[in-house]
Amino acid sequence: MDNSADLSTLEWSTPRPAAFTLAAGGLILLVAAVLTASDPVGVVLMGFAALLLLGFAGYALWIRPRLAATTDDPQPAITVRTLSGTHTYPRDRIDRIRLIDFRRIGRRTGQLEFDVLRDDAPSTAPADGLREDTRLVVFSRWDLGADLGDVADDLRRAGFVVEDQRK
Known part of the structure; x- marks a missing residue:
């Protein structure tokens, strides 16, 4: 087993599982917004929250390493x-x-x-x-x-x- 790693660069960023969890939460909120289509205010609020979570997840996955x-x-x-x-x-x-x-x-x-x-x-x-x-x-x-x-x-x-x- 080769454990030689390049120690000349140290990197830090948001953990991928956390970003995927945000994306999953955003998708769940989108589905919930569709299922509650009879409540227009709820659809808007859940849709907006879903977009925010998905945007934050995308940011955490795109900006790597931070x-x-x-x-x-x-x-x-x-x-x-x-x-x-x-x-x-x-x-x-x-x-x-x-x-x-x-x-x-x-x-x-x-x-x-x-x-x-x-x-x-x-x-x-x-x-x-x-x-x-x-x-x-x-x-x-x-x-x-x-x-x-x-x-x-x-x-x-x-x-x-x-x-x-x-x-």
């Missing part, structure tokens, strides 16, 4: 995939990576935030240290399909500096 870290180049880089395309940021174009958590509706939720420099931004920070030429990219556990602490540890091992601001 985040990738490449370590085989002379300089580590992250690649972020969005609807508008794939964006690659070498380590010197990443201003800050933060792991944060906060309370939302009675429970703690986490986020992994990347402040990346825009293409036309200079690499050096202004004298006051405050940058206004960055782009914020935020990931949740749903986006990456993994524990955010584990993702942060993998990014650190890949050569990135990750601030842990969890409480």
Whole structure:
């Protein structure tokens, strides 16, 4: 058995079973909307909910991998995939990576935030240290399909500096 894998690229995305579950839920709602055709308001609401679930499932399956870290180049880089395309940021174009958590509706939720420099931004920070030429990219556990602490540890091992601001 060959266990040699390419460890130069780490990838994270929404788990496929979760996306398929969303699609199944959307199809069930579509069938329910057809079966309740005598209730026009119900048909509209269930049809709209079904389309939202199917759209979200399609998004989760289309945008893969959501985040990738490449370590085989002379300089580590992250690649972020969005609807508008794939964006690659070498380590010197990443201003800050933060792991944060906060309370939302009675429970703690986490986020992994990347402040990346825009293409036309200079690499050096202004004298006051405050940058206004960055782009914020935020990931949740749903986006990456993994524990955010584990993702942060993998990014650190890949050569990135990750601030842990969890409480």
